Amino acid sequence: MTYGCGILVREGLVMIGDTRTNAGLDNISTFRKLHIFEKPGERVMMIATAGNLSVTQNVMSHVTEGLENPETREIETLANAPSMFAAVQLIGRAVRKVRDTYGDALQSSQLDFDVALLFGGQIANQALQLFMVYAAGNFIEATDDTPYLQIGEHKYGKPVLDRAVSYQTDLYDVLKLGLISLDSTMRSNLSVGLPIDVALLRRDALTLDVDHRIDNVDSYFHDLRDRWSIALRQAHQNIPRPPYGRQKPGA
C-alpha cells in the first residue's frame, strides 16, 4: 500500500509520498514513490505513484525515456512536453502502454492492473497544475473547490484535509497539514511508513523550496505529531458539554 497526496493552493503546491512497498506483511521494502524532474527556471514536475511497483516503475521509465506522440510523431518526454496538459497526456499513454503489455498477464496471475499517479508542477509562463491519473490513463485536475488529491490508502488522512485545507491556506501550513494527514495514515495502516518524501513548490518560483526526506529520527516530525495530538485533546475540551439527555423514558 501507499499514501500520497498533492495539495495545490494559491501560493503553490505541496506533494508528499511515503516509501513503503509490500508484498504481504512479511516482505516490506523502501522505494521512492515521489519523483522529481526539475530544470530550475524552466520547469518543475513531480509525480507520486501508488499501486503495483513493477507497473509504476515501468510508467516512470516510459515518461523519462520517451514515447511517440501520436499526433506530432515526435518522441515526447517530461523534459520536452510543451505543457503540463501534454505531459499528463503522455503519462496517460504510458499507463495504457504498460497495461497493453502486462495487463493480461497480471490478470492471469490474479493481480489487478493497479496504478494511480499524482502529477503536479509548472512550466515557465504557464499555470501551476495538479492532476490525478487513473489506471485507464484518464485523469482529473484539482480545482479551487477541492484543492487536494490523494492516492492509495486515502481515508485515514482525508478528514484533516477536509476540515483544515482551503485554497487560501498558507503554503507552509499546507505542508504541516499534509504531514499530519500522512501521520494519521501511518498510525492506522502498517503498509504506509517512513521515510516520507516531501516537496514544496512556490507558484512561479520554478525551483523547489523544499525537497526533503523525513526519516524516523526527524525531530521536527516527532514534535509535530506530539503537538497535534495535544492540540486535539485541548480542542475537544474547549467545546461545551453536550446538552443531551433522555428523549424517551426508560423502559
Place this chain on the structure above:
Amino acid sequence: MTYGCGILVREGLVMIGDTRTNAGLDNISTFRKLHIFEKPGERVMMIATAGNLSVTQNVMSHVTEGLENPETREIETLANAPSMFAAVQLIGRAVRKVRDTYGDALQSSQLDFDVALLFGGQIANQALQLFMVYAAGNFIEATDDTPYLQIGEHKYGKPVLDRAVSYQTDLYDVLKLGLISLDSTMRSNLSVGLPIDVALLRRDALTLDVDHRIDNVDSYFHDLRDRWSIALRQAHQNIPRPPYGRQKPGA
C-alpha cells in the same frame, strides 16, 4: 454503509450509530441501528449494527424473542442472559443461525453474509463491557489499551479517536470525540448520514444518562462541527514552520 462506534472508558460507555441504509446510491432510507435494552437498576445493554439490514434485523429478533442455550436447554434472551458474556454468546449464536438460514441463498444472489455488531452494557454487580461480534459469530472485547471498537465505514473516523481518546478521558469528552468521529465519516461517505443515535452509560449507574437522536437541525451538533474545524485550523497554525529545505542540489 454504516458507521458505528463504542468507546469504553473508566467512567463509562458511549455508543453511537448513524441511521442511513442504502441499496445503491438511489435508494436511501432511515433505520435505527443503535438498539437499547434497559431495565433500570438491573441491566442496560446496547447493540449497534452494520451490514445487510435483513441480516441484522433478523439477529435482533432472535436475541429479543430468544434462542435455546445449547448447554442449559433454556430459551435465552438479552433480558434473561445471566452475564454480558452469556449475552454476547447468544448474539453470536443468533448470527450463526441467520447465516445457516440465509447464507447460501445470499451467496447465490452475489451478496456476502455481511454483518458486524457492537454490544455493550452492564448487568447489576457485574462489569461494564464492550464487545464486537463478527460475521462468524465470534467476538472480541475492548480493553484499556484500545478502549474503542468500530463497525462499518471505520477509517475516516479513526484518527481522531486514536489521537484523543484514552481510558482516562472524561466521559462527556468521549461523547464529543465520538460525534467528531461520526462527523468526519459523514463528510466523506454519503452512505453514512443523519440522524445519529447516541447513548451514554455511566459505570454502575444501570440507567442511561443520554439516549438521544441528533437530527439535521440539532444546534449543538452544528456548533460542535464548526468549533472543531476552527480548532484544527488554529492547531496547525500554532505548530512551528517546517525547517525543511533542499537536501539535494537541483538537477
